[in-house]
Amino acid sequence: MNSVVLALYGFAIFFMIFWLGMWIVHILAIIAARWKLHKKINKVSTYEVPLPGVSILKPLMGVDPNLYSNLETFFTMDYPLYELLFCVEDESDPVLMLVNKLIDKYQNVDTKLFIGGCCVGVNPKINNMQPAYESAKYELILISDSGIRMKEDTLLDMVNYMTDNVGLVHQLPFTYDRNGFSATFEKIYFGTVQSRIYLAADVLKINCHTGMSALIRKSLLDEVGGLKTFGTYLAEDFFYAKSLTDRGWKITVSSQPALQNCGNCEIHTFQARLKRWAKLRVAMVPTTILLEPLSECFVLGACASWSASLLFDWDSLVFYLIHILLWFMLDWTMLCVVQNNPLPINKLEFLFGWILSEATRPYLFLQAVLDPLIQWRSRVYKLKWGGVAEEVKAKVKY
Known part of the structure; x- marks a missing residue:
């Protein structure tokens, strides 16, 4: 032979x-x-063991048809202690009017608005979030993309997975139900190939983290210089997750998938995202x-x-x-x-x-x-x- x-x-x-x-x-x-997703949440806040506070960082740019309803779900969550930190890079961005409208409507929710960002690297998302990150008053930080829609108990579900040896809890990327073939195309991608790799990686303890909805211990980021340390990367989510696993901390997927609900849904724009990733x-x-x-x-x-x-x-x-x-x-x-x-x-x-x-x-x-x-x-x-x-x-x- x-x-x-x-x-x-x-x-x-x-x-x-x-x-x-x-x-x-x-x-x-x-x-x-089947084992992990959509599990019933049992943890509730008590006087002896209160739930930790969460600072939610929302980087925003521009307005789409679903943005108002998506952001409103963050004001109506059933969680006892959290703050909303909205980050807008451009003071002329029309999203400011929308955010201010929600702030006026839900005055009982602890909310702050940060405009202008701070240049700490090439990553525009981190530059936009940096002032809010420095002002965050709680130990747990939730970084949430603008197109994410929350259920009332989503934050509680994520906090429930933040056990003593876990440094980061992230959601499986998925989509909210929308009309049209483009929305179907996205749902199929995230519900098949993305879910397959993401969940298998979670079981095998492989870093496959995407940062569209991630709960992180702020002290662990501060140990390596804070969020700005990862400003040299575009895939900052992968690298701050790697920073945690390299130091022995676990990362895990929560029970509820992340519901992406962007109002501008077109196949060619989604394919551009796939190429960028x-x-x-x-x-x-x-x-x-x-x-x-x-x-x-x-x-x-x-x-x-x-x-x-x-x-x-x-x-x-x-x-x-x-x-x-x-x-x-x-x-x-x-x-x-x-x-x-x-x-x-x-x-x-x-x-x-x-x-x-x-x-x-x-x-x-x-x-x-x-x-x-x-x-x-x-x-x-x-x-x-x-x-x-x-x-x-x-x-x-x-």
Whole structure:
């Protein structure tokens, strides 16, 4: 057997092992979802053991149709002690009028508004939040993106997971029910591939944290210089989570998923987010260049089908079709578990959205690798290996 044949068999064995590993990830994630998500909250505040106060940092920029209702859910939470710290970079931003309207409506809620930010790095989100972070009066900090919608007991659920050995509690990224195919497309992505990797990583204690809704111990950030320490990164959420795990602290996913409810929902803008996230992952974890495309359903199925044909003389087409069918069924199961309520879509809508999502992600990943610049709103950044970012002057595409 010559070297070429040996190499082919080596690749075939690798693809088959990787294929089996991805099915283990599928099953592990579904078990984790059923075990952990949507659990009943038992912890309540008592005189002897009061619930800790929470400072909620809300970085804002611009207004979308759902923003008012999203922000209002933070004023109506059933939690005894918290403050809302709104952060707005530009004093001419129309979001200020909206925030002031809510402050006037809910005068019983402890609220402060910070305008102008403070330049401590290249990350605009951290620059925007820095003054509020320095003024936060409670030990627990909740960093929450503008598009997040809260249930009355969401904050209580997150605090419930902040046990003595936990330094960070984050929510599984998901979406609130909205109308339209673009919303369906987003829900399918977050309820399938994102949930699968996120929950499996949580079980395996791998840092897969996204910062759209995260509860953190402020003292642990202060030990390394505070939030501004991570201003050199665009993926600040990954690096402050890494800072905690490197010091022996645990991070964990809470029971309730994060309900993203942005009012501007379009497929091309969401795909731009996917490409930006892919660029960040490649810069932070270079092995992503090889492993992430291989983990996609259609790509992995093709590789595994070729492997099965070579190793076991199985019909590659039949193997490929069965692979896609099983992947589809497990993704539908995962989405139903994460939703925990009747889905706003039927199986036919899911089929179309799922095929589009699975078919386009490898192409989007290739685009992300070939174009290293990251566009974030009106700014353009270049990433260095390790995730450090620098702002560059480039023509912004609209």
